[in-house]
Amino acid sequence: MIEAEKYGAQLGVAIASGSTGAQYIGALKPGDWTAYANVNLTGMTKAEFKFASDKTGIVRLRIGGPSGTVIGTLNIASTGGLQTWKTAQIALAPAAGIQNLYLTFENAAGDEIGNIDYFKLLAA
Numbered sequence: 001m002i003e004a005e006k007y008g009a010q011l012g013v014a015i016a017s018g019s020t021g022a023q024y025i026g027a028l029k030p031g032d033w034t035a036y037a038n039v040n041l042t043g044m045t046k047a048e049f050k051f052a053s054d055k056t057g058i059v060r061l062r063i064g065g066p067s068g069t070v071i072g073t074l075n076i077a078s079t080g081g082l083q084t085w086k087t088a089q090i091a092l093a094p095a096a097g098i099q100n101l102y103l104t105f106e107n108a109a110g111d112e113i114g115n116i117d118y119f120k121l122l123a124a
């Protein structure tokens with residue numbers, strides 16, 4: 001599991017913690033990003049995200065940079081609130097080896113898209 005708030009670098013995001021004490025990233029606006037260095041993608045076919053949102057939005061998982069190749073896309077719909085957490089799995093495009101992973105965020109109106117607690121890469 002990769003805690004979203006344990007990034008190595010970021011632009012524009014904030015770390016917060018909820019009533020359970022779990023930390024997460026928020027203030028996820030279009031153009032913002034987080035980076036996670038040296039993640040082994042060999043054999044990984046899916047990713048699971050834990051998130052909470054009161055809006056719709058898109059999270060893209062990229063390799064190499066904030067404009068890098070997209071290997072997975074999570075479409076967020078409102079979970080019912082910014083502390084109403086859900087998990088969802090997405091398919092990953094094949095990408096082998098140790099890579100620098102980035103999360104980027106999109107919302108058509110330019111709004112913040114919610115909060116992310118963690119993501120996991122899954123081999124099956």
Ligand SMILES: [Ca+2]
Nearest residue numbers: 003004023117
């Ligand atoms: Ca977390």
